Amino acid sequence: MVNFPKQKDLIFRILIVILVSGSIQRENLCSNHPFAISTLSTPPLDSSILHLSLKMLDLEGHLNFDNISHAAKDFGNICHYLPSAILHPKSVTDISTTIKYIYDLGPSSGLTVAARGHGHSIEGQALAHQGVIVNMESLSGKNMDFHTGNAPYVDVSGGELWINILQESLEKGLTPKSWTDYLHLTVGGTLSNAGVSGQAFKHGPQINNVYQLEVVTGTGNVVNCSENQNADLFYGVLGGLGQFGIITKARIALEPAPIMVRWIRVLYSDFETFTSDQEHVISSPDSFDYVEGFVIINRTGKTLFCLEIAKYSYRHQDSESINQIIDAELSKLNYIPSTLFESEVSYVGxxxxxxxxxxxxxxxxxxxxxxxxxxxxxxxxxxxxFAQQVFGKILTDTSNGPILIYPVDKSKWEKTSMVTPDENIFYLVAFLSSAIPSSTGKDGLQHILKQNKRILNFCRKARLGVKQYLPHYHSQERWKDHFGPQWETFSRKKSTYDPLAILAPGQRIFTRAGRSQQQ
Structure with a gap:
């Protein structure tokens, strides 16, 4: 809460609402995006009024109004727009106080709040034009509370990096069950999306390996939730794209940690054989512990497919039995024999x-x-x-970045906000392109964005039933199409937990009360 005498507090709030009413600018979230929708703007919010308002908050941490340009972009480096302030919280109360204050100002202020972890969003999802960015990493480094036993877990801050959790848990002989390919991301960031990697076929994504959450909703309330307590919010926040609350603490499931990993790669020239073998591997969860794959398209147009699998070892003396299992499983696959590559690396490595x-x-x-x-x-x-049209026709090579492709089993993906295709087995295909800023050729940003658009248009016209992961759309109609029958539930939860649409404006799903948006 704001630390004012009640009468002065009321007068100050009234003044703020009068001053900011009607002065909010709704600016295109990705003004330099070649395919962004243009919007008309009203005059911008008077930053001095905003600064005065927020500076009056009683916080353990602090708000920064200068040197904030780094928060105007993310890893995607496609969208750029400046916030008004960055909150560096020292406690969950700081986040709650800030959101509660903005909520109490009502619709007229138009202020928004976005949680920023490691800034790894792609299309500005963790940005907030003229709003407040919450630096979640300010909460990292707190003591992790480990509980060992038959069902071990660890309580961690939502701003903690997964790599730090790995290092701490390994000291106790434990590890989280499910990962992303990149570990230098925050817990709250990946749990707001899904958290997918090669272990997902066996354990499901990270959002299905969480026992409990602490969440600050769009009204400033701090809520503990789990499968048995406030379950509506719990399942809503997991994969909820930050729309219903900011994850400030999570209870992560653990399991005994491996020591070493046998890392294997093999190549295929035939896509049908490749996918058949991938699906065989994920149907035998006791054979391998990790399954991914990627596509290689060279400049001559020849396409190869790489199956990447791994088997964990928990004791050094298990080497012989691990070799027997691997040899038996590899004998069931139909890869090009001369392409077999094996190595042994540490689990962390x-x-x-x-x-x-x-x-x-x-x-x-x-x-x-x-x-x-x-x-x-x-x-x-x-x-x-999809492969027939995209690999070799729309794409002519993979020099701009890797293309991942691997199947997962939907039975491991429980009832969260994440949207998946309507089939038990589906593939994750990730085009991880990098653009050369000064280039106007095939490695330039505009060419790659046009290429992505061609892929999406093909999927839509061919009615392939494709869903985006880490989705981004520029109209609510597209979001409704993305969520399909889940839209009504998703929209209801937004009205319940963030009625003024204060949170995560960069997703562009809902319009902040007090602002207008041209669809």
Missing amino acids: FLDRVHISGMKLREKGLWDVPHPWLNLLIPKRSIHD
């Missing part, structure tokens, strides 16, 4: 391998470039039609 590659890109100055990524979930029935 395997899970954190993408970060190591990222460090090399940073050294070459190739990290802070635009990343027009496209992530799709494609039902099994459509994957061959």
Whole structure:
């Protein structure tokens, strides 16, 4: 709450509402996006009024109004717009106080709030034009509370990085069950989406490996929720794209940690054989512990497909039995024999391998470039039609970045807000492109964005039943189409937990009360 005498507080709030009423600017969220929708704007909010208003809050942490330009962009480096302030909270109360204050100002203020973890969103989802960015990493580094036993877990801050959780849990011989490919992301960020990697076929995504959450809703309320307590909010927030609350604490499921990993890659020239083998592997969850794959299209147009699998070892003396299992399982696959590549690496080295590659890109100055990524979930029935059209026809090579492709089993994906195709087996296909900022050729941003648009248009016209992962749309009608029959429930939860649409404006799903948006 605001630390004013009641009478002064009331007078101050009235003044703020009068001053800011009608002065909010609704600016296009991605003004430099080649396919963004233009919008008309009213005069911008008087920043001095906003600063005065927020500076009066009684916080343990602090609000920063200067040196905030880094929060105007994200990893995608496609959308750029400046917030008015960054909150560096020292407690959950700081987040609650700030949101409660903005909520109490009512619709007239038009202020929004976006939680920012490691800033790894692609299309401005974690940005807030003229709003308040909550630096969730300010809450990281708190003591992690481990509970061992038959069902071990750890309580962590929503701003904690997964790599830190891995390092701490390994000291106790434990590890989270499900991961993303990149571990230098925050808990709250991945749980607001899904958190998918090669373990998803076995354990489901990260959102299905959480026992409990602490959430600050769009009204400023701090709510503990789980499967048995406030379940409507619990399942709504998981995969809810930040629309119903900011995740400030999570109880993560753990399991015994492996020591070493046998890492195997094999190649295929035939897509049908490749997908058949991938589906065989995920149907035998006791064979391998990790399944992914990727597409290789060279400049001559020849396409190869790589199956990437891994088997965990929990004791050094298990080496012989692990070899027997691997040999038996590989004998069931139909890859090109001469392409078999095997290595043995540490568990940490395997899970954190993408970060190591990222460090090399940073050294070459190739990290802070635009990343027009496209992530799709494609039902099994459509994957061959998709591959036939996209691999080799729409795409002529994969020099702009890797293309991941692997199947998952929907039975492991429980009732959350995440939208998946209407089939038990579906594929994640991720086009992880990087653009050269100065280029106007095939490695330029506009070319890659047009290519992504061609892929999406094909999926839509061919009625493949595809859903976007980490979705981004520029109209509510497209969002309704994305959610399908889940839209009514999603919209109802928004009205319940964030009635003024204060939270996560960068998703562009709902319009902030007090603002207008041209669809």
